Amino acid sequence: MPVARPETSDARVIAHVDMDCFYVQVEQRKQPELRGLPTAVVQYNEWQGGGLIAVSYEARKCGVKRSMRGDEAKAACPEIQLVQVPVARGKADLNLYRSAGSEVVSILAKSGKCERASIDEVYLDLTDAAESMLADAPPESLELMDKEVLKSHILGISRKDGDDFEESVRDWLCRKDADRRDKLLSCGIIIVSDLRKQVLKETEFTCSAGIAHNKMLAKLASGMNKPAQQIVVPYAAVQELLSSLPIKKMKQLGGKLGTSLQTDLGVDTVGDLLQFSETKLQEHNGSNTGTWLWNISRGISGEEVQGRLLPKSHGSGKTFPGPRALKSLSNVQHWLNQLSEELSERLSSDLEQNKRIASTLTLHASAFKSRDSDSHKKFPSKSCPLRFGVTKIQEDAFNLFHAALREYMGPFGSKPQGNKQETWRITGLSVSASKIVDIPSGTSSIMRYFQSQSTVPSRSVDGCVQDHVVTPSASEGCSEQISTETQAAVIPEEDTGVTYTLPNFETPDKDVDLVSEKVSALSSHYSKAYNKPFLEV
DNA sequence: CATTGCTGGAAC
DNA sequence: GTTCCAGCA
Incomplete structure (x- = not known):
């Protein structure tokens, strides 16, 4: 993943939406009596009570962690509800969670370019929607602002002023002297708040979201205030956010690469990277990764949101x-x-x-x-x-x-x-x-x-x-x-005269048109996949 | 060789 | 095409 990509010229509005302890929520929707209780989802339970793969926030409060065994979780939190993932054919069956994830994607995909990043995470490119809102109905023109919007976090604006905080959010959203970038993000906040509301209404799932000018910052932000909250990263807050951010918190730097930066270069925070030249970083990490590091330490990441709603494998x-x-x-x-x-x-x-x-x-x-x-x-x-x-x-x-x-x-x-x-x-x-x-x-x-x-x-x-x-x-x-050749049937193709061998092709019926359609579809399918005729004879 | 079961992406 | 890394429920 560490591959260099410069920022595009115009400001984008990118959101990262992350479902809260997703598997737990799926199980709680199925069994509403579990809502509000400390709950975890376990895979299997024969050996030491199974392995925890998702933990509710109530259970996290008593120190229950993912990757604990079920028995450990019971010891830490005796009242914890352990739900097992379904088993089919002797193995864990995750289809319930996959289809729940699809429900969310199909709602979010209506808002703009949407990328399914994992079973419970989505990136959205809301630039167009935000620009339209800014042109047609900017925040400052709104008479009433949804109450949920005002619960948003704004990085760089203190939140501890309890009562009048929502007023300061409203002020920030409606500032007339804000630059265009901030105004676009303000629109993003309103759009994402509405989307999260819609997701909740249609699926009963809560989620958290980060809104920023690129994917990296949006992803970073979505994890900062969970569950069921959202936060925006204004351009002006980027430097300070990154300067003290432990390097391991950055996506892609949580593993060996992050460790090598710490041990080889003495880098502990993203800000520590700033003192190294691009060339120096390339010497230590290769040219792609070096340039990528130089960019991300400055909050630069031009990765586009892929319009992809379905898994690739x-x-x-x-x-x-x-x-x-x-x-x-x-x-x-x-x-x-x-x-x-x-x-x-x-x-x-x-x-x-x-x-x-x-x-x-x-x-x-x-x-x-x-x-x-x-x-x-x-x-x-x-x-x-x-x-x-x-x-x-x-x-x-x-x-x-x-x-x-x-x-x-x-x-x-x-x-x-x-x-x-x-x-x-x-x-x-x-x-x-x-x-x-x-x-x-x-x-x-x-x-x-x-x-x-x-x-x-x-x-x-x-x-x-x-x-x-x-x-x-x-x-x-x-x-x-x-084994593909053993039972192959050879079927000539009409136009070209080229012959393809289709493995185990039993020609189950005598419909000639059907067969030729199969052949042409299959051969073009495999031609594309392998860039050559499929098993040409 | 007891987290397990997935995904995606780059390096090789 | 295969291996390795990384992230996350």
Whole structure:
């Protein structure tokens, strides 16, 4: 992310909207009796009461923190309500929170350019809306100001004057001698206050927001007063804000990069960066990161709000910690089947709701070797063209795993060397789908085809959690060329005469038009995705 | 090798 | 294409 981008010439109005302890709010909406109680959302609960992933502000008051175990939270706050995330196919199912996040996005997206930054965070570019308001109905012209607007925070204006504070906010918003930048931000405050009100009304969720001239400052601000509050960062307040800000509070500097700035350059606050020349920062951090650091220390960040309302990838994963580590291929296959099922379900939803489809399937795993010195070796990731349909994804995921496992184990495979059996343990598996493209418009039958592929087949074999010997056939049939060719059907394309091989294409019906439509849609889809014909023969 | 399960982005 | 980093529920 640290990549240099200069500020654009004209002042923008950018908002960052962040839902308050989002998963807790989602659960409290479902179970309103939990509202106002110290509440946390936990994943699983068998081992030490599960892991906390979201904590209400009531619970935070008694010292409950995210990443605590459920048992710890109970000890710190005996009256805490622990809600479990739903489980499906033996793993945490986050779909409830994903769709709640989508509700919020679809409300906020009406206001202007909108970027879904995470499941519960959104950036808005409100420049146009603010300019319109400034031209048509500037704050100073308003007879009555919404009461919520006056609860806004203004960085640089003291808040402790309790009673007349709201009056000072009104004064600031309506100053006639303010410069244009401040006036635009004032409009931003009113717009965002209204949006937050709308979100609350339509979803029952509260959120906090930061309003500033760029994404970095808006994001920084949204976290300063939570929950259910908003704050603006006027241009005049930027220097002071950054000068004393601990470097680790900045997005992107909370990890190793921030640590290296502290230890290598003695930089503790963003202001400390100001004394270094751009060249010096580049020498220590590379040219992109160096320029980026030079800019952000001055509050400069030209990153644009991407008009993107949907995620760029889908993933489904699970860890197998400690003694739960997987040690047989059939157990790995079982879990890959579960993960692939969930992934496939989400791909089907994406297709149905958004008319788009992923084109790459990737498998990630983490592993260690027992009884071996270099047990720290990374388990390689593998990807292949994505074929739509549960069983295909399951098949490909397993083949990718197999290819990666061979690489991980080296040329001798799992053959015993001497007496000791060199055995692998899998501690994490995930399958993900990326490079999502829109389905060409005017092809509804391709959708019907994909949808016909997306049914979960009923299988009796599926409950094989216990380890057992793997059949030889399961270990064969995969190499560099994954399995895509084995069941391929070759379909000639009418116009060009070029022939494509479509993996596992069963031509389920005799409708010629339907088939050719599938082919042209698929081939253009894959041509775009891979910049070459898909598996040309 | 007990936070876990996601996302996005840049480096390589 | 793969790896690593980072952030956040």
